[in-house]
Amino acid sequence: MTDAPLVDPGFDTEDDDFDEMVEAPDADLPEHRFMDRELSWLAFNNRVLELAEDPTLPLLERANFLAIFASNLDEFFMVRVAGLKRRIVTGLAVPSNIGTAPAKVLSNISDLAHELQARHAEVWNEEVKPALSEAGIDFARWDELDDGEREYLYDYFQTQVFPVLMPLAVDPAHPFPYISGLSLNLAIRIRNARTGREEFARLKVPPMLPRLVPVPAKDDAPDSIRFIALEDLIAENLADLFPGMEILDHHAFRLTRNEDVTIEEDESENLIQALEAELLRRRFGPPIRLEITEDMDDVTLDLLIRELDISEQEVYRLPSPLDLRSLFGLSRIDRPELKYTPHLPVTPLAFQAADADSKHARGDIFRAIRKGDVLVHHPYESFATSVQAFLEQAARDPHVLAIKQTLYRTSGDSPIVQALIDAAESGKQVLALVEVKARFDEANNIEWARKLEKAGVHVVYGLVGLKTHCKLALVIREEKGVLRHYTHVGTGNYNPKTSRIYEDLGLFTCSPEVGRDVTRLFNELSGYAIEKKFKRLLVAPLHLRKGLLRLIDRERRHAAAGKPAHVRIKVNSMVDEQIIDALYRASLAGVQVDVWVRGICSLRVDLPGVSDNIRVRSVLGRYLEHARIFAFANDGDPEVYIGSADMMHRNLDRRVEALVRVTSPEHIKELQSFFDLGMDDASATWHLGAEGVWTRHHRDDKGRPLADVQDRTMAAIQRRRRPRAAR
Structure with a gap:
């Protein structure tokens, strides 16, 4: 890493009058002119929920929006609420756009989040779930199953679930166990048949198993699809886990922890080692939200509140099931009439082969860019036949001498990563600026950064104290004794998977100005250059x-x-x-x-x-x-x-x-x-x-x-x- 400063004087940075205009107090503007950012974020997730509530949308898409809402809210608590609480506890300054006392903001967040989560559960239980049932996709309860179905599921439980379950007792000899963030758990109260003593146990629902367990189709409805929730299957077979005990009660609960990563970077410290240590600490972040099923008794709830050191305001009592991220799994159901009409991205016009009839046939990427700048719009236009093809062609082209690229979020099995590896192994100079601090992708990024290094790619991690978020790819190609720069500047990550669902733009150009700008920026990010001028970049x-x-x-x-x-x-x-x-x-x-x-x-x-x-x-x-x-x-x-x-x-x-x-x-x-x-x-x-x-x-x-x-x-x-x- 380097701590060279970034300078972008595309405009005159010595204009003192302009600096005074920017920094002067805004006496002409009202004091309360900024909306609270946290409440505005909740308003955004409310818009997602409105899509789930829309009866005109395809049913499985409504279920998907419910899953998106749940995932969004998890991250909001893990990062935004956690950060606000940390500021209150440590006395750090609160951003000016919060507008009110932090404690009041937390109270407002809690009120609105309770309302949204209750509505979220209601949309599933009262609208989407019944509608899916009418469409032949059912979610069964144990007492609705016949003997043959229960026997089938019991066999599944014994062979696939029981071996990986780990019931943990809580008593003087067994302290209250660590509850991992976002895990789904069962709180179980049992009575010892021999002593009559009541005990408590915690059972984690295995996250590696399918949350929605398929139930065999009925003979009279062979095309129907039915599921039972994994936690319900486990709950109905608790006697196998606690033989000789009387099962008094059981309830599902889920804990959210502060999982924001804060790296105190030091030039003398290895960033990867520091990040790996911080990721271990993140697992033990303080609790910030406890979700429980609405039927949980006070004895169990009081125990959880006491042991988890959480306030009643941070408890969210909801109808089951908890954690509707499980609805993402419904996307695999082959019911096209319940989904958006499929869209197949087309190859951008400029990159289509001149002698091909297919909209998806590939042409010569470099030749197309030489004719003029190419603007692509994903996912309407194909990422695979534009950005990915650009890097793959560069990797195998003998005239390409070097490739430089920023990587913020991608995957180790990505064709983008493979193209860089292929280029390095063929003798080309390859530089990958990997942002290992991309939130929640840190561990994955470390893994494939090491994979790139083993293949001979020059991997750097940017500047101390800064995340490298820009989306840049630069190819240097020798053409008739002259080096030409081919550049891609994008708005989205170099990730083939998310490119299918993220709307993004990208510009391909062989403009010498842009090429020089990006070359200088890469030199600054990987070395010690202090750049003074950019022409087409800000x-x-x-x-x-x-x-x-x-x-x-x-x-x-x-x-x-x-x-x-x-x-x-x-x-x-x-x-x-x-x-x-x-x-x-x-x-x-x-x-x-x-x-x-x-x-x-x-x-x-x-x-x-x-x-x-x-x-x-x-x-x-x-x-x-x-x-x-x-x-x-x-x-x-x-x-x-x-x-x-x-x-x-x-x-x-x-x-x-x-x-x-x-x-x-x-x-x-x-x-x-x-x-x-x-x-x-x-x-x-x-x-x-x-x-x-x-x-x-x-x-x-x-x-x-x-x-x-x-x-x-x-x-x-x-x-x-x-x-x-x-x-």
Whole structure:
């Protein structure tokens, strides 16, 4: 690792007047102008829940949204709530956009989270589960099974489940056991038949076994699909685990722990060793949420509260089953009529073979890029036949001398990783900048980073104190004695699996300017270079924020002069106070400000005279909106960037991020049209309103469905025709 500073003076960094404008107190703006980020995140997950509640969506997709909601909420507690509690306990400063006392924020979070989890359980039990049952996908209780089905399941229990169960007693000789985070457990009260003494035992539901256990189909309904929950199967056979004991009661519970990783980096310390040690400590993070079934008795609950050292406010009493992440497993059911219509990504036009009729045939990637920049839009356009093909072709091309790439989240069996290994083994220079601190992927990243090193890839881990989040791939190719740079700058990870469900953009270019910019950035990340100038990149942490503030302020000045002015930003999160204040100032000057945000938004639209010209929309659907776009009207000469950065402190201050300027008029028009669709009142979106309330707009005044942004984008790309082969 290196601690060389990052510098991004794509703009003049010596402009003292601009610095004073940015840092000056905003006396012209109201004090309470930021929405609480934690409550805004819960509002985002509420939008996910609204999709699960939508009866017009396919049933298995509704179940999938319930699973997404559960997974999202787990991470929210493990990271956001845990971080807030840590700040309160340690006395650390609380971010200014929280707006109220931290203890009050925690109380508000608890109230809203209780409400959301109760609604989440109700949607499953009262709506989706019964509807699935009517469609032939049933979730049975033990008392609903006949003797033959119970015999089958008992045999499964004895052969597949019983051997891996580990009941743990709690008594003077056996202290209360460690409860791992997110594990599903049974709290069991038993009576010793010999002594009459009541005892307590904890039994962990094995996470390596299928949570939904198939039940044989009935003879009169051979096509039906039935499941029983694994914890129910175990509970009905507890006598086998406690012979000679009377089973008094049993209840499911689940604990969430603080699992955020905090690395205190030291130049003299091996980062991998420090991270591995921190991952071990994470397993023992303090409890922050206890989920219990609604029928749990007070004796058992009091014991859990006491032994886990958790407050009553942190207890969530819910209908069974707990942990609806198990519904992800339903996606494997082959019932296409209960799912979204399948979509097969097409090969981008520029990369289609000129002499092939198929939309999916591959052409020469390098030749296509030499003809002009190529903009790709995933998952509508194929990751496999664009990004993956780019790296695979580079790995086997004898004219390619070097490949450099950043890797934030991928997988060890990824064809991307394999392409880098193949390139290194064929004698090419290969550099992989691996971000091993990517949250919840740390262990996996360490594993495949070592795999790359063994293959001869030069693996580096970036800069001390910063995460490398930018999405860059650079190929150096010798052509007629001259070295040419082929570059990909993306908004999403180099991960073939998530590329099928994450909406992202990527720009391929052999522009010498971009090539030099990215080469210099890689030199800075892997060595000791201190770069002074970038031409088409904006780079964090030092000057990306400043660059965007300049672009926003330029629109403000254009509006003040009566010139066309428009700011459009598409991000996952809008939190940074300086960026938000700049948007408020632009709005005050008459600039139309459009923000398309997926998740957290601290920007308000209910400040009279301040936010009158600001619109905020959100799109959720079958794909996870993930692309970041920054577009500025610039008095008729639009300036547009795409890249990896969200408008958050961590992205702008504690990460290496990169935005690239899109220069092709055709690509600019395409991105503007895409933004038009997302902000159109005729599109199905959520609108941010007063007090941070999001309202879903998905039907017109006559009850007809509004246009689905993702379906419309998919259809438009599918309709594109391959250009004729050159004569």
